[in-house]
Amino acid sequence: MTDPTASASSISRTPQRRRRPGSHPAAKGRETEIGRKKRARRINRTLAAVFPDAHAELDFTNPLELLVATVLSAQTTDVRVNQVTPELFARYSTPAAYSSASQTDIEEIIRPTGFYRAKAANLIGLGQKLVADYGGAVPTALEDLVTLPGVGRKTAHVVRGNAFGKPGLTVDTHFQRLVHRLMLTEERDPVAIEHAIGALVEKKEWTMFSHRIIFHGRRICHARTPACGACPLAFDCPSFGAGPTDPVEAAARVTGPEREHILAFAETEKKQ
Numbered sequence: 001m002t003d004p005t006a007s008a009s010s011i012s013r014t015p016q017r018r019r020r021p022g023s024h025p026a027a028k029g030r031e032t033e034i035g036r037k038k039r040a041r042r043i044n045r046t047l048a049a050v051f052p053d054a055h056a057e058l059d060f061t062n063p064l065e066l067l068v069a070t071v072l073s074a075q076t077t078d079v080r081v082n083q084v085t086p087e088l089f090a091r092y093s094t095p096a097a098y099s100s101a102s103q104t105d106i107e108e109i110i111r112p113t114g115f116y117r118a119k120a121a122n123l124i125g126l127g128q129k130l131v132a133d134y135g136g137a138v139p140t141a142l143e144d145l146v147t148l149p150g151v152g153r154k155t156a157h158v159v160r161g162n163a164f165g166k167p168g169l170t171v172d173t174h175f176q177r178l179v180h181r182l183m184l185t186e187e188r189d190p191v192a193i194e195h196a197i198g199a200l201v202e203k204k205e206w207t208m209f210s211h212r213i214i215f216h217g218r219r220i221c222h223a224r225t226p227a228c229g230a231c232p233l234a235f236d237c238p239s240f241g242a243g244p245t246d247p248v249e250a251a252a253r254v255t256g257p258e259r260e261h262i263l264a265f266a267e268t269e270k271k272q
């Protein structure tokens with residue numbers, strides 16, 4: 001069956017115009033399911049243009065390294081994880097190495113990431129299970145990954161999406177906050193959010209949609225004071241006005257290495 005949202009929405013991006021705060025149909029509970037799907041896909045295309053190099057911000061070179069880094073990323077920042085993983089990966093390069101590691105040796109290396117005792121125990125248990133049940137390799141199936149110590153659906157999707165090229169929606173706290181602010185779902189449970197957003201966005205886009213949304217949340221749509229007046233999603237956002245709408249005031253709140261590109265984006269789009 002033909003997707004009714006595909007033809008009209010396959011080329012467009014979010015118009016670089018403004019609505020009055022609170023005037024978006026979704027803010028008034030008047031958005032249809034098809035309208036929401038078209039909006040979600042338009043948001044994805046717009047973010048793809050704004051963040052063409054969105055990617056996992058954890059450093060890794062193989063599935064085991066990404067699995068370990070993602071386990072370490074619980075309750076801390078990717079930057080902090082990236083500070084400890086060079087030494088960790090140099091000393092433990094295989095599941096067998098983790099399986100026979102000393103708990104205190106691992107704790108010493110990963111201490112800056114917090115919760116280091118539990119995380120060290122998980123890494124050793126993870127190595128033991130990979131050796132015992134998966135022939136010393138990281139499995140690709142979601143149902144296998146979630147059997148590993150310290151690995152939930154979020155971590156499993158990160159590994160599948162970024163190390164194995166399988167579609168994976170990463171529903172972390174940033175993603176949850178953003179999809180609620182964009183009013184793409186009212187669900188609160190992470191698995192329910194995953195299914196709701198998965199029904200809106202094309203499956204092949206799931207991994208990159210996660211990265212783009214997280215990039216957007218870190219650089220423009222900050223938790224406390226979003227940069228609404230400089231936001232390329234403003235026309236498609238029912239929460240427009242949650243932060244300053246004045247372009248100059250908002251521009252000062254845009255962060256990250258893409259800042260100049262973000263600020264120039266709206267002007268370029270308006271001319272097209």
Ligand code: SF4
Nearest residue numbers: 221226228231237240
């Ligand atoms: S910055 Fe403002 S307009 Fe942009 S997505 Fe966030 S709340 Fe919406």
